[in-house]
Amino acid sequence: MIPTIKDFEEKKVLVRVDFNVPLDDADITEDERIIAAIPTINFLLEKNAKIILMSHLGRPKGQVVEKLKMNNVAKKLSELLDKEVMKLDDCIGQEVKEKINEMKNKDIVLLENLRFHAEEENNNEEFAKELASLADVYVNDAFANCHRNHASMTAITKFLPSYVGFLVKKEITILTKIITNPEKPFIAIIGGAKPDKIEVIENLLNIADKIIIGGVLANTFLKASGANIGKSKFDEKSLETAKKLLEKFMDKIILPVDAFVADNIEKGTNSKIVDVKKVPDDAIIGDIGAESISFYKRILKQAKTIVWSGPLGAFEFDKFAEGTNEIGLFLSGLKAKVIIGGGDSAAAIKKLGLEDKVNYISTGGGAFLQFLSGKELPAIKVLQKESY
Secondary structure: OOOEOOOOOOOEEEEEOOOOOOEEOOEEOOOHHHHHOHHHHHHHHHOOOEEEEEOOOOOOOOOOOHHHOOHHHHHHHHHHHOOOOEEOOOOOOHHHHHHHHOOOOOOEEEOOOHHHOHHHHOOOHHHHHHHHOOOOEEEEOOHHHOOOOOOOOOHHHHOOOEEEOHHHHHHHHHHHHHHHOOOOOEEEEEOOOOOOHHHHHHHHOOOOOEEEEOHHHHHHHHHHOOOOOOOOOOOHHHHHHHHHHHHHOOOOEEOOOEEEEEOEOOOOEOOEEEEHHHOOOOOEEEEEOHHHHHHHHHHHOOOOEEEEEOOOOOOOOHHHOHHHHHHHHHHHOOOOEEEEOOOHHHHHHHHOOOHHHOOEEOOOOHHHHHHHOOOOOHHHHHHHOOOO
């Protein structure tokens, strides 16, 4: 059982949020992650709580980086809530404590970037204890960081009564249903370049009816099947696993039948569509071809539940975005329940303006994948040990 937020009337509540938003220099380019935390913040406002928010932003590696300060995040949240959010100059220390002790009910403060302190990523207990000393209660509402064993995610639960917020509860509820009781047929689309997705495929092959594989992962499986992939990227470490999975689950694993190749993906030079068994030695696979797109659509049309994580090609280059875009558009018109993993899949759907046409877009990339691979999320595991 995961303890969920209860009655925090007039308490100081320390909320771990995920405000790791994309930036253009220091300007916020997308505020979905900030918006996702608002239901928990509004609940705590209704409880007359003193709300202390904390988050990381970017990868400052234990150093203070000017453009990664939380000032613009606080400003954006103030606009969204139509309420002042005070940004503090650090996340621990005497001055921070003094400011928090001056808080009134319904006040909101945002601590400075947690990762300005190396102790955060090192899961340092003394750092976690310092953070915990600021509040009466801890709430984890940062699903996208739940796969991280960091001080503000795991160690902190040793020092405060700890709960999950509404966002984390929603994510866990939706993803649990997918891996325990999905409406069938259940089809997964797993693409992208991360080699750890092979573990997701391994786990989902025991649950899904079909798994469509794209991106660099597809190259790995194609090579494992004996196909020539030219100079295309693949994951050497996953090759043997891919071979075993193809032998055991040949009827479930769906690979491209043709590929859009070029001798330089960034420039798109000498691009053409070829049969996947006839990729030239000097070519690089950049996307799936037209036949694969049609093939995937025929399979997806049968589904009642679809999970999509990772693009089907090098979609960051317009020339090689057709496979990802075509499948995204197709999913938006289906009656099936469609769940999109965070990261590039979410970016692709949003770029197409289709976020309102799918059932759910997860806020987590790595956490989403780790959950689907059947592994425990460290920040959830620690909460399950205790029930307050």
